[in-house]
Amino acid sequence: xxxxxxxxxxxxxxxxxxxxxxxxxxxxxxxxxxxxxxxxxxxxxxxxxxxxxxxxxxxxxxxxxxxxxxxxxxxxxxxxxxxxxxxxxxxxxxxxxxxxxxxxxxxxxxxxxx
Amino acid sequence: xxxxxxxxxxxxxxxxxxxxxxxxxxxxxxxxxxxxxxxxxxxxxxxxxxxxxxxxxxxxxxxxxxxxxxxxxxxxxxxxxxxxxxxxxxxxxxxxxxxxxxxxxxxxxxxxxxxxxxxxxxxxxxxxxxxxxxxxxxxxxxxxxxxxxxxxxxxxxxxxxxxxxxxxxxxxxxxxxxxxxxxxxxxxxxxxxxxxxxxxxxxxxxxxxxxxxxxxxxxx
Numbered sequence: 001x002x003x004x005x006x007x008x009x010x011x012x013x014x015x016x017x018x019x020x021x022x023x024x025x026x027x028x029x030x031x032x033x034x035x036x037x038x039x040x041x042x043x044x045x046x047x048x049x050x051x052x053x054x055x056x057x058x059x060x061x062x063x064x065x066x067x068x069x070x071x072x073x074x075x076x077x078x079x080x081x082x083x084x085x086x087x088x089x090x091x092x093x094x095x096x097x098x099x100x101x102x103x104x105x106x107x108x109x110x111x112x113x114x
Numbered sequence: 115x116x117x118x119x120x121x122x123x124x125x126x127x128x129x130x131x132x133x134x135x136x137x138x139x140x141x142x143x144x145x146x147x148x149x150x151x152x153x154x155x156x157x158x159x160x161x162x163x164x165x166x167x168x169x170x171x172x173x174x175x176x177x178x179x180x181x182x183x184x185x186x187x188x189x190x191x192x193x194x195x196x197x198x199x200x201x202x203x204x205x206x207x208x209x210x211x212x213x214x215x216x217x218x219x220x221x222x223x224x225x226x227x228x229x230x231x232x233x234x235x236x237x238x239x240x241x242x243x244x245x246x247x248x249x250x251x252x253x254x255x256x257x258x259x260x261x262x263x264x265x266x267x268x269x270x271x272x273x274x275x276x277x278x279x280x281x282x283x284x285x286x287x288x289x290x291x292x293x294x295x296x297x298x299x300x301x302x303x304x305x306x307x308x309x310x311x312x313x314x315x316x317x318x319x320x321x322x323x324x325x326x327x328x329x330x331x332x333x334x
Contacts, residue, residue: 001237002205002206002207002236002237002240002241005207005209006240009127009128009129009130010126012129013126013128013129017120017122021118021120023118024115027117031126036265036266036269037240037266038237038239038240038266039240074301085262085265085298085299086262086294086295086298086299087298087299095294095298096294096297096298096299096301097298097301098301099299103269104125105125105126106124106125106126107123107124107125107126108121108122108123109119109121109122110119110122111119111120112117112118112119112120113115113116113117113118114115114116114117114118
Protein backbone atom coordinates (compact mmCIF):
# COMPACT_ATOMS: atom_id res chain seq x y z
CA UNK A 1 0.00 0.00 0.00
CA UNK A 2 2.57 2.60 -1.08
CA UNK A 3 0.14 4.21 -3.52
CA UNK A 4 -0.47 7.08 -1.08
CA UNK A 5 3.26 7.90 -1.19
CA UNK A 6 3.18 7.76 -4.98
CA UNK A 7 0.18 10.09 -5.21
CA UNK A 8 1.75 12.47 -2.69
CA UNK A 9 4.84 12.64 -4.94
CA UNK A 10 2.61 13.15 -7.99
CA UNK A 11 0.73 16.02 -6.34
CA UNK A 12 3.95 17.75 -5.33
CA UNK A 13 5.24 17.45 -8.86
CA UNK A 14 2.14 18.85 -10.56
CA UNK A 15 1.88 21.68 -8.02
CA UNK A 16 5.47 22.65 -8.84
CA UNK A 17 4.52 22.62 -12.49
CA UNK A 18 1.42 24.76 -11.85
CA UNK A 19 3.55 27.32 -9.98
CA UNK A 20 6.11 27.44 -12.79
CA UNK A 21 3.35 27.93 -15.35
CA UNK A 22 1.49 30.49 -13.24
CA UNK A 23 -1.63 28.30 -13.28
CA UNK A 24 -4.49 28.70 -10.86
CA UNK A 25 -5.89 25.22 -11.04
CA UNK A 26 -4.96 21.77 -12.22
CA UNK A 27 -7.71 20.28 -14.34
CA UNK A 28 -6.44 16.89 -15.44
CA UNK A 29 -3.44 14.64 -14.96
CA UNK A 30 -2.58 11.83 -17.33
CA UNK A 31 -0.47 9.14 -15.72
CA UNK A 32 1.12 6.13 -17.41
CA UNK A 33 1.04 3.06 -15.17
CA UNK A 34 3.05 0.03 -16.23
CA UNK A 35 1.80 -3.50 -15.69
CA UNK A 36 4.86 -4.14 -13.48
CA UNK A 37 5.11 -0.72 -11.88
CA UNK A 38 4.22 -2.02 -8.36
CA UNK A 39 1.20 0.31 -8.27
CA UNK A 40 -2.42 -0.85 -8.23
CA UNK A 41 -4.54 1.43 -10.49
CA UNK A 42 -7.62 1.35 -8.22
CA UNK A 43 -5.53 2.28 -5.18
CA UNK A 44 -3.91 5.15 -7.08
CA UNK A 45 -7.38 6.43 -7.89
CA UNK A 46 -8.66 6.26 -4.33
CA UNK A 47 -5.47 7.81 -2.90
CA UNK A 48 -5.83 10.64 -5.44
CA UNK A 49 -9.43 11.35 -4.43
CA UNK A 50 -8.39 11.72 -0.80
CA UNK A 51 -5.05 13.48 -1.11
CA UNK A 52 -6.04 16.06 -3.72
CA UNK A 53 -8.41 17.75 -1.23
CA UNK A 54 -7.26 21.23 -0.30
CA UNK A 55 -4.73 21.43 -3.15
CA UNK A 56 -4.91 23.25 -6.52
CA UNK A 57 -5.69 19.81 -7.96
CA UNK A 58 -8.85 19.52 -5.85
CA UNK A 59 -11.12 19.34 -8.89
CA UNK A 60 -8.67 17.60 -11.17
CA UNK A 61 -9.34 14.32 -12.93
CA UNK A 62 -6.77 11.56 -12.91
CA UNK A 63 -6.63 9.63 -16.17
CA UNK A 64 -4.66 6.41 -16.03
CA UNK A 65 -3.06 5.11 -19.18
CA UNK A 66 -2.37 1.46 -18.44
CA UNK A 67 0.80 0.34 -20.15
CA UNK A 68 1.10 -3.34 -21.07
CA UNK A 69 4.34 -5.22 -20.56
CA UNK A 70 6.71 -6.00 -23.44
CA UNK A 71 9.24 -8.77 -23.23
CA UNK A 72 12.11 -9.70 -25.55
CA UNK A 73 12.84 -13.39 -25.93
CA UNK A 74 16.59 -13.89 -25.52
CA UNK A 75 16.52 -17.05 -27.63
CA UNK A 76 14.72 -16.02 -30.83
CA UNK A 77 14.58 -12.25 -30.39
CA UNK A 78 10.79 -11.95 -30.64
CA UNK A 79 9.25 -9.02 -28.77
CA UNK A 80 5.87 -9.86 -27.34
CA UNK A 81 3.22 -8.82 -24.86
CA UNK A 82 3.11 -11.49 -22.13
CA UNK A 83 -0.30 -12.53 -20.90
CA UNK A 84 0.73 -13.94 -17.57
CA UNK A 85 3.70 -15.13 -15.55
CA UNK A 86 6.08 -16.78 -16.19
CA UNK A 87 6.85 -15.13 -19.53
CA UNK A 88 6.75 -17.75 -22.29
CA UNK A 89 7.75 -16.86 -25.84
CA UNK A 90 4.79 -17.54 -28.16
CA UNK A 91 7.15 -18.34 -31.06
CA UNK A 92 9.85 -20.63 -29.64
CA UNK A 93 8.48 -21.50 -26.20
CA UNK A 94 11.48 -20.16 -24.25
CA UNK A 95 10.74 -19.38 -20.66
CA UNK A 96 11.51 -15.86 -19.60
CA UNK A 97 13.03 -12.87 -21.22
CA UNK A 98 13.96 -9.26 -20.73
CA UNK A 99 11.27 -6.83 -19.73
CA UNK A 100 11.48 -3.91 -22.16
CA UNK A 101 8.41 -1.99 -21.12
CA UNK A 102 5.90 -2.03 -18.28
CA UNK A 103 7.65 -0.51 -15.29
CA UNK A 104 6.69 3.13 -15.91
CA UNK A 105 5.00 5.47 -13.49
CA UNK A 106 5.16 8.55 -15.64
CA UNK A 107 3.17 11.79 -15.75
CA UNK A 108 2.48 12.13 -19.46
CA UNK A 109 0.55 15.40 -19.53
CA UNK A 110 -1.14 17.91 -17.26
CA UNK A 111 -3.99 20.27 -18.18
CA UNK A 112 -3.84 23.60 -16.37
CA UNK A 113 -6.10 26.58 -16.06
CA UNK A 114 -3.93 29.63 -16.68
CA UNK B 115 -9.74 31.71 -18.39
CA UNK B 116 -7.57 29.63 -20.66
CA UNK B 117 -6.55 26.03 -20.64
CA UNK B 118 -3.08 24.80 -21.35
CA UNK B 119 -1.82 21.27 -21.81
CA UNK B 120 1.75 20.60 -20.70
CA UNK B 121 3.32 17.41 -22.01
CA UNK B 122 5.55 16.36 -19.16
CA UNK B 123 6.82 12.75 -19.57
CA UNK B 124 8.27 12.89 -16.09
CA UNK B 125 8.61 9.99 -13.66
CA UNK B 126 6.27 10.25 -10.69
CA UNK B 127 9.20 9.45 -8.41
CA UNK B 128 11.46 12.13 -9.84
CA UNK B 129 12.07 13.76 -6.47
CA UNK B 130 12.88 10.40 -4.86
CA UNK B 131 15.17 9.53 -7.77
CA UNK B 132 17.06 12.82 -7.44
CA UNK B 133 17.65 12.18 -3.74
CA UNK B 134 18.66 8.59 -4.50
CA UNK B 135 21.20 9.89 -6.99
CA UNK B 136 22.57 12.16 -4.27
CA UNK B 137 22.95 9.18 -1.91
CA UNK B 138 24.65 7.16 -4.65
CA UNK B 139 27.12 9.89 -5.55
CA UNK B 140 27.92 10.73 -1.94
CA UNK B 141 28.63 7.11 -1.03
CA UNK B 142 30.57 6.46 -4.21
CA UNK B 143 32.81 9.41 -3.33
CA UNK B 144 33.33 7.92 0.12
CA UNK B 145 34.02 4.51 -1.45
CA UNK B 146 31.18 2.76 0.32
CA UNK B 147 29.36 -0.10 -1.41
CA UNK B 148 25.63 0.19 -0.71
CA UNK B 149 23.35 -2.83 -0.88
CA UNK B 150 19.56 -2.61 -0.52
CA UNK B 151 18.00 -5.77 0.98
CA UNK B 152 14.41 -6.65 0.11
CA UNK B 153 12.29 -9.54 1.32
CA UNK B 154 9.05 -10.56 2.99
CA UNK B 155 8.96 -10.18 6.79
CA UNK B 156 10.81 -13.07 8.38
CA UNK B 157 12.84 -14.19 5.36
CA UNK B 158 16.03 -13.68 7.34
CA UNK B 159 17.42 -10.27 6.40
CA UNK B 160 18.65 -9.48 9.90
CA UNK B 161 19.94 -13.02 10.45
CA UNK B 162 21.93 -12.87 7.20
CA UNK B 163 23.38 -9.50 8.18
CA UNK B 164 24.32 -10.90 11.60
CA UNK B 165 26.15 -13.76 9.87
CA UNK B 166 27.97 -11.33 7.55
CA UNK B 167 28.86 -9.19 10.57
CA UNK B 168 30.70 -12.15 12.10
CA UNK B 169 33.11 -11.95 9.16
CA UNK B 170 33.11 -8.30 8.21
CA UNK B 171 32.99 -6.76 11.68
CA UNK B 172 33.17 -2.96 11.71
CA UNK B 173 33.91 -2.93 7.96
CA UNK B 174 30.14 -3.08 7.61
CA UNK B 175 27.30 -0.89 8.84
CA UNK B 176 23.54 -1.19 8.50
CA UNK B 177 20.67 1.22 8.06
CA UNK B 178 17.61 -0.73 9.10
CA UNK B 179 14.00 0.18 8.41
CA UNK B 180 11.06 -1.11 10.40
CA UNK B 181 7.53 0.06 10.99
CA UNK B 182 8.12 0.08 14.75
CA UNK B 183 10.87 -0.52 17.37
CA UNK B 184 14.67 -0.49 17.14
CA UNK B 185 14.94 -4.19 17.94
CA UNK B 186 16.78 -5.04 14.71
CA UNK B 187 19.37 -2.29 15.25
CA UNK B 188 19.95 -3.62 18.77
CA UNK B 189 20.37 -7.16 17.41
CA UNK B 190 22.97 -5.97 14.92
CA UNK B 191 24.81 -3.75 17.41
CA UNK B 192 25.44 -6.82 19.57
CA UNK B 193 27.80 -7.97 16.80
CA UNK B 194 29.91 -4.85 17.20
CA UNK B 195 28.70 -3.12 14.07
CA UNK B 196 27.10 0.26 13.59
CA UNK B 197 23.35 0.18 13.01
CA UNK B 198 21.12 3.18 12.34
CA UNK B 199 17.43 2.44 12.82
CA UNK B 200 14.76 4.15 10.75
CA UNK B 201 11.33 3.80 12.35
CA UNK B 202 8.86 4.52 9.55
CA UNK B 203 5.85 4.67 11.89
CA UNK B 204 3.61 2.86 9.45
CA UNK B 205 5.12 3.42 6.03
CA UNK B 206 5.62 0.10 4.27
CA UNK B 207 8.88 0.94 2.47
CA UNK B 208 11.94 3.15 2.72
CA UNK B 209 12.40 6.23 0.54
CA UNK B 210 15.62 7.97 -0.45
CA UNK B 211 14.98 10.97 1.82
CA UNK B 212 14.85 8.64 4.88
CA UNK B 213 18.19 7.15 3.87
CA UNK B 214 19.67 10.61 3.39
CA UNK B 215 18.61 11.52 6.93
CA UNK B 216 19.98 8.26 8.35
CA UNK B 217 23.31 8.89 6.63
CA UNK B 218 23.77 11.98 8.81
CA UNK B 219 23.99 9.62 11.78
CA UNK B 220 26.44 7.25 10.14
CA UNK B 221 29.90 7.59 11.64
CA UNK B 222 33.19 6.82 9.92
CA UNK B 223 33.56 5.11 6.58
CA UNK B 224 32.53 1.46 6.53
CA UNK B 225 33.41 -0.50 3.39
CA UNK B 226 29.97 -2.05 3.11
CA UNK B 227 26.70 -0.33 3.92
CA UNK B 228 23.56 -2.44 3.93
CA UNK B 229 20.10 -0.95 3.89
CA UNK B 230 17.71 -3.45 5.40
CA UNK B 231 14.39 -2.40 3.92
CA UNK B 232 11.00 -2.82 5.61
CA UNK B 233 9.91 -6.47 5.35
CA UNK B 234 7.60 -6.31 2.34
CA UNK B 235 8.07 -7.78 -1.11
CA UNK B 236 5.90 -5.26 -2.96
CA UNK B 237 6.31 -1.59 -2.10
CA UNK B 238 10.08 -1.34 -1.47
CA UNK B 239 10.71 -2.56 -5.04
CA UNK B 240 9.37 0.74 -6.39
CA UNK B 241 11.83 3.03 -4.62
CA UNK B 242 15.46 3.64 -5.56
CA UNK B 243 17.40 4.35 -2.37
CA UNK B 244 20.69 5.16 -4.09
CA UNK B 245 22.01 1.62 -3.72
CA UNK B 246 24.66 0.19 -6.01
CA UNK B 247 23.14 -3.25 -5.83
CA UNK B 248 19.83 -4.72 -4.74
CA UNK B 249 19.48 -8.13 -3.14
CA UNK B 250 16.17 -9.91 -2.83
CA UNK B 251 15.93 -12.66 -0.22
CA UNK B 252 13.57 -15.59 -0.56
CA UNK B 253 13.38 -18.08 2.29
CA UNK B 254 12.57 -21.69 1.52
CA UNK B 255 9.42 -21.93 3.76
CA UNK B 256 7.82 -19.15 1.68
CA UNK B 257 7.43 -21.38 -1.37
CA UNK B 258 9.18 -21.57 -4.73
CA UNK B 259 6.54 -19.60 -6.66
CA UNK B 260 7.15 -16.31 -4.80
CA UNK B 261 8.97 -14.77 -7.81
CA UNK B 262 5.84 -15.08 -9.94
CA UNK B 263 3.56 -13.71 -7.24
CA UNK B 264 5.77 -10.72 -6.43
CA UNK B 265 7.60 -10.09 -9.69
CA UNK B 266 8.76 -6.51 -9.17
CA UNK B 267 11.25 -7.31 -6.40
CA UNK B 268 12.83 -9.98 -8.61
CA UNK B 269 12.74 -7.83 -11.75
CA UNK B 270 14.67 -5.03 -10.11
CA UNK B 271 17.27 -6.99 -8.12
CA UNK B 272 20.82 -7.94 -9.07
CA UNK B 273 21.13 -10.81 -6.63
CA UNK B 274 18.73 -13.43 -5.31
CA UNK B 275 19.66 -15.04 -2.01
CA UNK B 276 17.69 -18.18 -1.23
CA UNK B 277 17.84 -18.33 2.56
CA UNK B 278 17.10 -21.06 5.14
CA UNK B 279 18.53 -23.75 2.86
CA UNK B 280 18.84 -26.02 5.91
CA UNK B 281 15.03 -26.31 5.88
CA UNK B 282 14.82 -27.71 2.35
CA UNK B 283 14.35 -31.32 3.55
CA UNK B 284 11.38 -30.22 5.66
CA UNK B 285 9.45 -27.88 3.37
CA UNK B 286 7.94 -28.25 -0.12
CA UNK B 287 10.44 -25.99 -1.86
CA UNK B 288 11.92 -26.91 -5.23
CA UNK B 289 15.17 -24.94 -5.53
CA UNK B 290 15.47 -25.42 -9.31
CA UNK B 291 11.88 -24.31 -9.81
CA UNK B 292 12.38 -21.16 -7.72
CA UNK B 293 15.52 -20.31 -9.69
CA UNK B 294 13.80 -20.92 -13.03
CA UNK B 295 10.89 -18.66 -12.04
CA UNK B 296 13.24 -15.92 -10.86
CA UNK B 297 15.44 -16.15 -13.96
CA UNK B 298 12.38 -16.11 -16.23
CA UNK B 299 11.79 -12.58 -14.94
CA UNK B 300 15.38 -11.48 -14.79
CA UNK B 301 17.90 -13.51 -16.83
CA UNK B 302 20.88 -11.64 -15.33
CA UNK B 303 20.03 -12.41 -11.70
CA UNK B 304 22.96 -13.85 -9.67
CA UNK B 305 21.76 -16.54 -7.29
CA UNK B 306 23.20 -17.64 -3.94
CA UNK B 307 22.00 -20.27 -1.48
CA UNK B 308 22.55 -19.63 2.21
CA UNK B 309 21.86 -20.96 5.65
CA UNK B 310 22.94 -19.06 8.72
CA UNK B 311 22.49 -22.28 10.72
CA UNK B 312 24.94 -24.41 8.71
CA UNK B 313 26.96 -21.52 7.27
CA UNK B 314 26.23 -22.67 3.72
CA UNK B 315 26.88 -20.09 1.03
CA UNK B 316 28.22 -17.35 3.28
CA UNK B 317 31.72 -17.54 1.84
CA UNK B 318 30.37 -17.23 -1.70
CA UNK B 319 28.33 -14.20 -0.68
CA UNK B 320 31.34 -12.59 1.01
CA UNK B 321 33.42 -13.24 -2.12
CA UNK B 322 30.70 -11.61 -4.23
CA UNK B 323 30.74 -8.54 -1.97
CA UNK B 324 34.52 -8.29 -2.19
CA UNK B 325 34.42 -8.71 -5.98
CA UNK B 326 31.68 -6.09 -6.39
CA UNK B 327 33.61 -3.70 -4.17
CA UNK B 328 36.79 -4.10 -6.20
CA UNK B 329 35.07 -3.69 -9.55
CA UNK B 330 33.37 -0.52 -8.30
CA UNK B 331 36.45 0.95 -6.62
CA UNK B 332 39.46 -0.53 -8.43
CA UNK B 333 41.84 2.02 -6.91
CA UNK B 334 40.72 1.53 -3.30
